[in-house]
Amino acid sequence: MVRTREPFAGRWPLRVPSAGLRSDPPGPSQRPVPQPGQIRQASADGPIVVLTYSFSGWRRLQGVLERVPELACTAGTGVLGMCDMAARAWVNVEEGDGEHMSSLAAKSIRAMVVSMMTVMVTRSSGARRWCETATAEPAAAETFLRIVPGTQFLCLHRSCPDVVRAVLSSSPWGIIGEQFTPYLQAYPANTTAAIAACWADSTGRLLDFESRHPESALRVRYEDLASDPATTSQAISDFTGMTPASAVPELAEDELLGGTASGGEPAGLDTGFPVALLPPQLIQRINHLHEQLDYPHVSASSPTSR
Numbered sequence: 584m585v586r587t588r589e590p591f592a593g594r595w596p597l598r599v600p601s602a603g604l605r606s607d608p609p610g611p612s613q614r615p616v617p618q619p620g621q622i623r624q625a626s627a628d629g630p631i632v633v634l635t636y637s638f639s640g641w642r643r644l645q646g647v648l649e650r651v652p653e654l655a656c657t658a659g660t661g662v663l664g665m666c667d668m669a670a671r672a673w674v675n676v677e678e679g680d681g682e683h684m685s686s687l688a689a690k691s692i693r694a695m696v697v698s699m700m701t702v703m704v705t706r707s708s709g710a711r712r713w714c715e716t717a718t719a720e721p722a723a724a725e726t727f728l729r730i731v732p733g734t735q736f737l738c739l740h741r742s743c744p745d746v747v748r749a750v751l752s753s754s755p756w757g758i759i760g761e762q763f764t765p766y767l768q769a770y771p772a773n774t775t776a777a778i779a780a781c782w783a784d785s786t787g788r789l790l791d792f793e794s795r796h797p798e799s800a801l802r803v804r805y806e807d808l809a810s811d812p813a814t815t816s817q818a819i820s821d822f823t824g825m826t827p828a829s830a831v832p833e834l835a836e837d838e839l840l841g842g843t844a845s846g847g848e849p850a851g852l853d854t855g856f857p858v859a860l861l862p863p864q865l866i867q868r869i870n871h872l873h874e875q876l877d878y879p880h881v882s883a884s885s886p887t888s889r
Contacts, residue, residue, distance in 0.1 A: 628733060629712070629731065629732070629734050629735060630700060630714065630734050630735075631735050631825075632727070632737070633645065633648070633715070633736075634717060634724050634736045634792065635717075635718060635739035635740075636718055639740065639741045639746065640805040640809070641718075643808055645716050648819075648828065651820075651826055651828050653711050653712055653825055654712055654825065655713050656707075657714070660699075662727075663715070663717050663726075665695075666723070667726045670684060673688035673691070674688075684729075720788065722788075728796065736792070737803050737822075738803065740805065740876050741805040741806070743779055743783070743786075743878075744881065746782045747778045747856065763777060766781045773860060773861075775857055775860045776860060776865060783872060801818070801822040803818075804876065861881075
């Protein structure tokens with residue numbers, strides 16, 4: 584099993600000069616603005632990044648992508664975080680304003696990234712594109728996209744109840760992970776609320792990334808991948824321009840929506856989510872995000888909200 588290593592991620596997108604690299608995207612008057620998740624014309628040559636958060640069920644999506652011969656799939660290499668840290672370092676070295684990057688800095692970072700991608704691709708026989716699964720902050724993805732303009736992102740989402748259940752199932756004696764630390768401090772006596780608040784922040788940032796880069800991002804829901812892998816795989820292929828993945832095994836009955844999948848990775852919307860443990864404002868925020876993702880509302884008056 585591939586272990587995800589959480590990369591260090593910045594929180595500011597840099598503007599990269601046009602010399603040898605992509606300039607800032609044209610304005611609305613120069614190109615149509617597609618909606619996030621809408622199928623767009625694929626570049627079919629740049630890297631693919633599965634951008635997500637912990638306990639999103641990313642291993643199932645990676646399993647689909649690994650069936651595509653032209654992809655060299657990795658997870659948690661830290662390349663996105665490294666790219667972001669290098670950009671920070673160049674700003675310090677050049678005493679920049681933290682918003683713009685010099686041509687020298689951009690070319691230097693891109694050469695390093697391309698060298699790493701080349702090594703990873705050449706290790707896989709027949710592969711021609713690098714495909715990374717990353718739980719980096721979307722801000723790090725912003726920097727990477729400016730350094731490697733042809734990158735396409737698969738933004739993987741999962742419903743809040745299922746993420747909460749997956750976290751609790753994986754750590755029945757107490758949740759661990761740096762990403763949860765500030766939330767456990769904010770909700771010291773309410774683990775469910777801490778996990779839900781972490782999900783809300785992660786999901787909100789991922790949706791913001793989608794809205795800023797609709798031409799480069801495809802929304803993928805874990806529940807769709809679990810219930811209809813063939814259709815989801817085809818949508819990903821249409822977006823990326825890659826060869827469709829080989830047949831995905833059908834899920835067992837207990838892995839379908841409402842069931843419990845093995846390995847702490849339940850595949851459907853949890854019907855036993857303890858909504859009553861959440862503060863009203865957090866419930867409202869979760870429902871706002873669920874609306875954007877076309878998930879059902881959760882309600883304090885109905886623990887089995889569907």
